[in-house]
Amino acid sequence: MNSIFVLLTNIILSCLGYLITLHAIPKFKYTFLKANLSGCDMGKGSHEKIPEAMGFVCGPIFLIVMFLFIPVPFIQYWTTNTANEFPHHQFVQFVAALLSICFMLALGFADDVLDLRWRIKLLFPTVASLPLLMVYYVTYNGTTVIIPKPVRFIFGNDVWLGPLYYVYMGMLAVFCTNAINIYAGINGIEVGQSFVLCSSIIVYNFIELSGDCGPAHIFSLYFMIPFLGVSLALLRFNWYPASVFVGDTYCYFAGMTFAVVGILGHFSKTMLLFFTPQIINFLFSCPQLFHFVPCPRHRLPKFNKDRNVMEPSTVIFKKSSLSTLGCFCMWVARTFKLVCYKEEFKDNELYCETSNFTIINFMLKVAGPTHEKTLTTYLLSFQVLCSLIAFSIRYGLSIVFYGA
Numbered sequence: 001m002n003s004i005f006v007l008l009t010n011i012i013l014s015c016l017g018y019l020i021t022l023h024a025i026p027k028f029k030y031t032f033l034k035a036n037l038s039g040c041d042m043g044k045g046s047h048e049k050i051p052e053a054m055g056f057v058c059g060p061i062f063l064i065v066m067f068l069f070i071p072v073p074f075i076q077y078w079t080t081n082t083a084n085e086f087p088h089h090q091f092v093q094f095v096a097a098l099l100s101i102c103f104m105l106a107l108g109f110a111d112d113v114l115d116l117r118w119r120i121k122l123l124f125p126t127v128a129s130l131p132l133l134m135v136y137y138v139t140y141n142g143t144t145v146i147i148p149k150p151v152r153f154i155f156g157n158d159v160w161l162g163p164l165y166y167v168y169m170g171m172l173a174v175f176c177t178n179a180i181n182i183y184a185g186i187n188g189i190e191v192g193q194s195f196v197l198c199s200s201i202i203v204y205n206f207i208e209l210s211g212d213c214g215p216a217h218i219f220s221l222y223f224m225i226p227f228l229g230v231s232l233a234l235l236r237f238n239w240y241p242a243s244v245f246v247g248d249t250y251c252y253f254a255g256m257t258f259a260v261v262g263i264l265g266h267f268s269k270t271m272l273l274f275f276t277p278q279i280i281n282f283l284f285s286c287p288q289l290f291h292f293v294p295c296p297r298h299r300l301p302k303f304n305k306d307r308n309v310m311e312p313s314t315v316i317f318k319k320s321s322l323s324t325l326g327c328f329c330m331w332v333a334r335t336f337k338l339v340c341y342k343e344e345f346k347d348n349e350l351y352c353e354t355s356n357f358t359i360i361n362f363m364l365k366v367a368g369p370t371h372e373k374t375l376t377t378y379l380l381s382f383q384v385l386c387s388l389i390a391f392s393i394r395y396g397l398s399i400v401f402y403g404a
Contacts, residue, residue, distance in 0.1 A: 014229035017065040021233035045305040053112040055250025058230035089139040096131040103128040108252035129173035177255035179278035185300030187242040200387040220265035240373035273390035281359040287329035299356035309369035312355035
């Protein structure tokens, strides 16, 4: 069947998914409030209950769109006498991808309801990625990495990584599902960054359609366009002032969708280029995530009700409680002015107060107290800038390092 017709069908179903999500969210808001799936917006100083976990509305709509779409690329094999040529490997890729996304959608909702421990959040994405890795092994199994020109005299033209490449892809799935979740805390940031990431991937897929991996990029488009539709609808309600919260459900759903297309679309390394802000935020957060520096339960910015602006949130601790590694992390953060920091003697103890180690708090340190909507705009502008840099690296430096 003509690929243009299949793609147009996907776009039409995606528009339908957008409209359904747009009408479903307001109706499900009250259902979630009745189930006590709600919270207060700590960035408004208001005690009004706002429904959470709205990712559990747009996620199933995305899956329904994909379930309706699955037969379309394969209709020609069922309506003609070419059933014996049916591309089973492509069909299995669809099923495995949707299975992984379903798994993470369920985990995200369970996390919103049960507040799961971090070890579970790391274990489940690993398990959810196994169907993807098995399908990748059966249908492609490419584990050879091309070496950049400057170091080919050491390693040769390419290196076979074998099982290590599967470990890398499994870690990619874990990273994608958690990276968006830890880069959150203000209205619109979770869906906004996902929207920019998805748009960047769609542009990249269209550019690469005429290349050697054209079918893999078409596969990616089949997932990214419907995801863009439901995310855009959710963004309308989650943008400042948010009337709904997306919850961990959306973060895990979005992360696994990106992991799916990165792995089965064979552009996992380019995917990481688009994830540059998330990588920076993760590396910056590591001292607190691994508890080298005390980490509070919430690291979202602090709301200044009098000025109606966001300010860097802080954590206070005894300096003597820091390990050697913790002291080193604080020294690096202070030396490079990455955090707001001050010390105070109290009860014969030296107490430290530092802003939390997130890119959101760093932006507030650089820009000063900022309105929440403006802060989201700054951060999403940085996401767009990083995507432009990613394209420059992919189509600029790749010629220098790989000759193509």
